[in-house]
Structure formats: structure tokens, C-alpha cells
Amino acid sequence: MTRPTRVLFIGSTGSIGHLAVCEAVERGYHARALVRDAGRACFDPRVEVVQGDLTSVESLRGALAGIDSVVFTMGAHDGPSMIEKVDYGAVRNTLIALEGRRVRIALMTAIGVTCMDSRYNLASQAHDWKRRSERLVRASGNEYTIVRPGWFDYNDPDQQRLVFLQGDTHRYADPRDGVVSRRQIAQVLVASLGCESANRKTLELVSRHGPAQDSLNPLFAALEADPSGSLDGAHDEENFPLSIQPKRVIEDLRTVTSFASADDRSE
Template sequence: MVRDVYKAQRLPQIRGCEYVKADLYNYEAVRNALGDCNVVICAIGARAFPLDILKTYQVEYEGVINLVSAAKNQGNLKKFILISTIGATYLQLVPLIFWKKQAELYLQRSGLDYTIVRPGGLRNTAEPEQVVMQGADSQFFGGISRQKVAEVCTSALISADASHKIVEVISLSGTQRRSVVDLFKSV
């Protein structure tokens, strides 16, 4: 589900992935867009700057609520992965992070099989560094490439050890190389 199908189609193609345009603020549109989808990786996000508190609430909370509710009511979903942010528990005075945390709580109470991925600061460049994964509320800073976050999310789809977990991820050089699936086992 994307805002701009044309823009999404310029991304590298993913086998079995279909781009559908839908308005996250419209529950029926979200429900229809999900169709018979059996996994959701939710990577939506409001812009941090310039700050628009209403838009932040609408995207980070209402949008996620509509997506979680539609996925639950659809009845076919095997996994819901929500990309949130590092520090979601402790930085509640920041509106963007406050609403991300509220969306996390809604997903946790939904009854769906979920993984919440809290990445550090996102970078656009791929790097040779290794993923460092820890449980909720254990990391407070660090960065990670969007590509590595995507690897974490796709690994969560195939790892039973990722179910009902919140993981915080950054990447560092000089750390032991381990598969992301193995990292889920250790959290």
C-alpha cells in the first residue's frame, strides 16, 4: 500500500509484491487494499520536520490503527511487522515518538502475530557493518541503513523467534557476523 504507485514501481521489484494505492485515513480503503494479503510490513511515517502535530497523529497513530484493524478483521494475516523508532518508550515528549509508541501498544493488544522493529537513525547508504539487535528499551542511539532494516523485516517474516517481539536495531563495525534470524533467537 503506497501513496504513489508510479513512484513505488521505480523501486527494485520484489517477487510476490504488489503495489496498491490507498488512503491510510480511510478504513474501508485500507481494508479493500489489503485484499487477501497475508503479511504486512508497515513502514509509514510522518515527516519529523517541519513538525505538523495533526499530521503526525494522523499518520503515526490513525494510519497504523486503520492498518492493524483492517488486517485483524481480514482474518488471513500471518504476520504484522511495524517499523517504529529507537527510544519509543523514553522519548514520549516528542509528538512523533509518542504516537509511534501508542501505535505499538495498539498492535500489541490486537491479537495479531507481530514484530515491532525499532531502528536507530536511518541512513540511505548500504554499509558493511553488522546488525546489532537487542530487546526493547535497551538502545538509545546509533544508526542503520534502510537496507539493513529491510533485511531485519524480511527475516522477521520467516523466523518464529521474531513473533511477539520488540527489537531495537543499529549497525556497528567490528561486531561478530550473525544472521538476522539468529539474532532474533538471542533477543
């Protein structure tokens, strides 16, 4: 693995995205923030701000120029159509814009994303579209880490010890599933970029009572890698078959997989 140096942040103006940009700058990365309106962006002067549209493949081509890693923290809350357009669409459009060029990816989704029959998911389809975005990343042939955080900032002040879980067994759809601070979510996303043992791993991120660890590398190393050739994470429930996916999603998977195969043949 080659440690990336130039990171594009998609979702950079959100509550976690902004923290992730700051974390990257402090770790010495060249951080590029994709924003809808550059005139309203407020970042450290060391951050490169680019105006663009995550719903446009052409716009993302420009934003990705010279980039060797991407952090996704975007999220919509305006119903199934907008969630598809943002949570899934940003990943789809980025991978299509890359056309097989390899980058390191850190994708934030959500704890409980494999819980398909919750009242929340049935109404919003949010977990469906986030899970489909995970599958695109796994199919793309890129190095990646997928982080499924617990409920944001519900942790107590002394609840800073991070725990990485797998299997996504949380089914309450409330803070009983696990909690973690926004700041620590940002830290984990950015830390994964330069960590070889974080590659091809999917994790649920929660915090427990106790102090924060000095290093996250042992936590990444203890995780099981996602099964080779699988579209799902290690130990995920098999409850989302391809046979029930929309035709446009199947086509996107074929496109992304074809890019990965073509790139492998050229190496």
C-alpha cells in the same frame, strides 16, 4: 506459525519501504505495495501495486484482500496531527479493516521511542504516537515483530554487524543512540516475517563494526518475548500509563482487543 506468502507494504514508497519491497521480492514473497498514486509508482514488475489511502479504513480493506502479512514503514514529519494520522493512524486503520483476521505484522518505529520527555518528542509527539501504534499491534492478537531502528545510514562502511537490543535505554536523541543502514532495516523487517523466533518480540536495531551476519535467526532467538498481556515491550520503562492516554486511543485499544477476543473464541 505458518510462513506468510503475500505481504502488503504500507509506506512502500519511502526510503525504507521501497527497499523492504525489493527485499521481499528477492525472498520469494508476493509483494503488494500500497501507494497514493499508482501512475507514479516505480517498482520491480513482480510487485503488485495497489492505489489506496492509509487514512481510510475502507481503502485498506481492499488493499488487504488475500494478504497474510503487513509491513509498516510509514512515517510523517509534519507535526503532531499528521504524525497521529500517519504513524498511528495507518496501524489503527489496518487493524480495524482486518476486523480480527490474523496476519503477521512487522512494524518499524524508532529507537528511543519510550523517551517521552525529550525536546523532540515534546514538540512533535512522534514517540507518543509511535508507541501507541506499538501498543495496538501487541493488543491485536496477531503475530508480530516490532523493530526500533537507530539513525538511518549514519554507519561507517565497515559497520555492518547487526545488534538487537531491548529495554530502549537510549536517551541522546541523536546518532549516539545507535546507527544502522536503511538496507539492513529493510532486511530485518522482512526476515522477521518468516522467522518463528521473531514472534512477539520488540527490539532496538543498531549496527556495530564488523561484517554482517549470514543469518538473523540467532539474533531473534536470543531476544526475550514481550510479556504476555502487556502493551509494552520487554524491559520497556513504565512511563506511559493508560490513565494519561487520549480517550480515542483507549477506545481504539478496546476495539482492537475485542477483535482479538472474538477471534480467539471462534477458534
